[in-house]
Amino acid sequence: MSRTKTPTHPMEALLKSHKPTKISKGQELDASIVSLSKKGILFDIGAKAYAVLGDLEVKEISTYLPYLKAGNKMRVRIVAVESKDGYPVVSMRKFFQKGKWDILKEKKEKEEEIEVVCGEYGKGGVFADFMGIRGVVPKIQLTERYINQPEKLAEQKIKVRILEVDEEKNRLVVSQKAAALGISQKDLKEKFDKIIEGKTHKAKVLGVSEFGAFCEVEGVEGLIHISEISWEKVSNAAEYVKTGEALDVVVVEKNLTDSKLNLSLKRLTKDPWEDIEKKYPKDKEVKGTVVRKEKYGYFVRLEPGIEGLIHISKLSGEEKFESGQEVRVFVEKINNKGRRMSLLLPQKEKPVTYR
Secondary structure, X not given: OOOOOOOOOHHHHHHHOOOOOOOOOXXXXXXXXXXXXXXXXXXXXXXXXXXXXXXXXXXXHHHOHHHOOOOOEEEEEEEEXXXXXXXXXXXXXXXXXXXXXXXXXXXXXXXXXEEEEEEEEEOOEEEEEEOOEEEEEOHHHOOOOOOOOHXXXXXXXXXXXXXXXXXXXXXXXXXXXXXXXXXXXXXHHHHHHHOOOXXXXXXXXXXXXXXXXXXXXXXXXXXXXXXXXXXXXXXXXXXXXXXXXXXXXXXXXXXXXXOEEEEEOHHHOOOOOOOHHHHOXXXXXXXXXXXXXXXXXXXXXXXXXXXEXXXXXXXXXXXXXXXXXXXXXXXXXXXXXXXXXXXXXXXXXXXXXXX
């Protein structure tokens, strides 16, 4: 009675067709991938014998398989001259440490997608992992579905395109939006070059955060920092701009490093501190509104963008002003460069501290 012969695995067949040759443990050499699968990788090390990947590293290889193919060359190290099966064993540790950066550089150059695993959402964006390298997806580089709910991406696998990769700085910046919309960095650069610094452009608000409004100007990413929304103090950007809104902005600066724009809303209007001393000369009596109390006194708004301080040293201690209350004050002095104004309450006699 004949027995059915078990089919030979292709890798086993390749191994049996080659006889091991003498090599040195610890030797480093260039190897070419002959075949690869989740069960391991077979290397041509330039001798009569093919070599196999060590068992411990085989457990790590599945993450890398989408980025490797037969014919790829890489540096390996001989960890065993002969395994129990009679074949040389090599290590790809150098590739695990450096090769992934080479993959990222190549993918960026070719504008190809990679898959990352998302982590938590932080101030800079959504953290992402690529084969142990920690990167970030800036909030503005998320798709519309997640830009206002970035925390929902935690533990999800997403396709991205690479915006920045720097091994020395251990920096990786990727874009979900570029992958989803097929945005080419070359096309983006052409659009970026056409935008003129100092000019007014139409912007679409993509999202609002604690530090400003993310916008898109003619397909280019931009940010209106919270300090550039209004001449007056802004504590909540969402009170001034809304997601989806289209508005005029001034391009304050073009960041050539990452093709981003710094934008401004407030510079569409005149700076209220221009000629401030002519409008509010010393000793002038004016009407203002109390906007907040601090431990060192009361802040009074005279007009949008112009606030003055009644310092605690100029108060009797009996004042109980409420936010929104109207008061009459005198201009004591102005620091134009520091954009600060000292105010006094009306008194029958000027206090000793008054100069």
